[in-house]
Amino acid sequence: MRLAMLGGSFNPLHLGHLQLADECVAAGYDTVVLVPAYIAAHKDPVPGDSPEERLAMVRMVAGAYGFETCDCEIRRGGISYTIDTIEYLTEHYKPSGRVGLVIGEDLLAGFHKWRRYRELLSKVDLLLARRGPERTDRQDIRYTRLGNPDFPVSSTDIRERVASGRPYRFLVPPEIESYIRDRGLYSKQPGVAS
Numbered sequence: 675m676r677l678a679m680l681g682g683s684f685n686p687l688h689l690g691h692l693q694l695a696d697e698c699v700a701a702g703y704d705t706v707v708l709v710p711a712y713i714a715a716h717k718d719p720v721p722g723d724s725p726e727e728r729l730a731m732v733r734m735v736a737g738a739y740g741f742e743t744c745d746c747e748i749r750r751g752g753i754s755y756t757i758d759t760i761e762y763l764t765e766h767y768k769p770s771g772r773v774g775l776v777i778g779e780d781l782l783a784g785f786h787k788w789r790r791y792r793e794l795l796s797k798v799d800l801l802l803a804r805r806g807p808e809r810t811d812r813q814d815i816r817y818t819r820l821g822n823p824d825f826p827v828s829s830t831d832i833r834e835r836v837a838s839g840r841p842y843r844f845l846v847p848p849e850i851e852s853y854i855r856d857r858g859l860y861s862k863q864p865g866v867a868s
C-alpha cells in the first residue's frame with residue numbers, strides 16, 4: 675500500500691486541500707492521510723484556534739471522500755514536526771516504499787529549515803503542489819510535481835471572508851460551510867473589518 679501524507683492547519687479545510695489529496699490518488703497513492711497539526715511549525719498562531727474543531731472538520735470530510743485522517747499530531751501536542759509524524763505513519767501503516775509528503779510550493783523556499791530536513795528527505799518522496807506564481811525548480815531538493823491547477827484559495831482568505839460577510843460557499847465542501855455557519859466560526863476575528 676502506497677501512502678501519502680498531507681499535513682496542515684486545516685483552519686478550515688478547503689477545496690484546495692481536497693484537490694491535492696485527489697492528485698495523490700492520481701499519482702498512484704492508495705491511501706492519503708490528512709494530518710491536522712496541533713501547532714503548525716513556523717506559523718503564527720490564529721486567535722481562537724481550536725485543534726479539536728479543525729480535526730472534526732477534517733474527519734467529517736476526509737472520510738466522505740475516501741481519504742483518511744490521523745490525529746497523531748493533536749494527540750502528541752506541542753509543535754508538530756513532520757519528521758515525527760512520518761516516523762509514526764511508517765510504523766502505524768507499514769506502507770510499501772517511501773511515504774509521499776505533499777507540500778504547497780509556498781513552503782519550498784523554507785523547507786531547509788524544517789526539523790531534520792535531510793533525514794526527512796531520505797524517508798519521503800516530496801510531492802510538490804503548484805501554488806501561486808510559478809517558481810524556478812530547486813536543484814538541491816528532489817521532488818515530483820503534482821498535477822494540480824493553481825487554485826488561489828487559502829484558509830486565511832476563508833476566515834477573512836467569513837469575518838467580513840463575503841461569500842466563501844464555493845471554496846469549501848458543503849459540510850464545512852454548514853459547520854462554520856452552525857458553530858459561528860471565524861465570525862469575530864480581531865482586526866478584520868466587517
Ligand SMILES: Nc1ncnc2c1ncn2[C@@H]1O[C@H](COP(=O)(O)OP(=O)(O)OP(=O)(O)O)[C@@H](O)[C@H]1O
Nearest residue numbers: 681682683684690777778803805825827828829830
Ligand atoms: N490552494 C492551494 N493550492 C496548493 N496547495 C495548497 C493550497 N492550500 C493549501 N495548500 C497546501 O496544503 C498544505 C496545508 O495547508 P494549510 O492547512 O496551512 O492551508 P492554508 O490555506 O495554507 O492555510 P493558511 O491560510 O491558514 O496559512 C500546505 O502544504 C499548503 O501549501
Ligand SMILES: O=C(O)c1ccc[n+]([C@@H]2O[C@H](COP(=O)([O-])O)[C@@H](O)[C@H]2O)c1
Nearest residue numbers: 681682683714715716717755756788789
Ligand atoms: O517539521 C517541520 O519542521 C515543519 C515546518 C513547517 C511546516 N511543517 C508542516 O507543514 C504542514 C503545512 O504547514 P502550514 O504552515 O502550511 O500549515 C504542517 O503539517 C506543518 O506542521 C513542518
